[in-house]
Amino acid sequence: MATKKPKTTAKAASKAKSAAKPKTAAKTVEKPVSEAPKTNTVEKTEAKSCFAGFFAKKYEEKESILTVFKSHKFYGALFGEFIGTTLLTILLFAMSLMGIIGIGQYAGFALVAIFIAVYAFSGACLNPLVVAGLMATRRISVIRGIMYIVAEIVGAWLGWLIFNSFHLAGGETAYALPAMSEVGDGQFWIFAMIELLGGIIISFFVARALKYKKSAFTYGAIIAGGITLAIIVGYVVSAAFFSVQSNFAFNPAVALMLQIFPTAGENFGEIIGGIGQALAIYALFPMIGGAIGMYISDFAAKLSGEE
Helix, strand or coil, X not given: CCCCCCCCCHHHHHHHHHHHCCCCCCCCCCCCCCCXXXXXXXXXXXXXXXXXXXXXXXXXXXXXXXXXHHCHHHHHHHHHHHHHHHHHHHHHHHHHHHCHHHHHHHHHHHHHHHHHHHHHHHCCCCCHHHHHHHHHXXXXXXXXXXXXXXXXXXXXXXXXXXXXXXXXXXHHHCCCCCCCCCCCCCCHHHHHHHHHHHHHHHHHHHXXXXXXXXXXXXXXXXXXXXXXXXXHHHHHHHHHHCCCCCCCCCCHHHHHCCCCCCCCCCCHHHHHHHHHHHHHHHXXXXXXXXXXXXXXXXXXXXXXXXX
């Protein structure tokens, strides 16, 4: 009896063939990694001008009128400027009364001590012409500079008040307090240029001292040396070349206490003119000198490649 073979459908046959074929893994195509060609050439750096960033800000970008009053360190800096200018005013008044020759050797030590004592508070500017130079060269913000000047004027007033109290207590036997003499005809530019020169000298020394701010003694000694040099130059120039009284202060805050404003005149216009002339000589020109001295220091530092 013959056996019949089972009939397979086309679908069954195709399944059987596919099962018989081995399954091959999917081929992964790897992208060749491109390696940077190894070369021995050194990248050339663009040559920059030595004056790059000459006018850039040198203080914290975030410092503004909205943020500066929130820091307790700012108030400590104001107090430092206040008390330091008070002590400096007392010293300068003493030098005016006793003469630069009489106490010059002691005044130098006193100047160094004052700047060292208040350096940690605010950097010991103690002079509006120095603050003007710091603002002009963008070392401090405008709002900080203005508040420093206000603190220095108040400090100078306190120093004058202390000196005047002893003067009044001394009666007729006391020396007269130092005061600026009246500027005569043709003397405006003489006094103005002396103040300008003194401002340039002092601010230049302050700018150089900032490079040694890690050492308070070095910082104070450099500034004290600059102030002493400015006083000597002012004394010699005014007395030897122009035969006039040493009418200089080299500190606008102290100058305001030396009775620079006229108190009498033929009319109101003459009084206002005298006030404007005094402000120009003892405030404006020293502050311009403060900016010039700072820029001279920065210019020399850039040329020399100083960091």
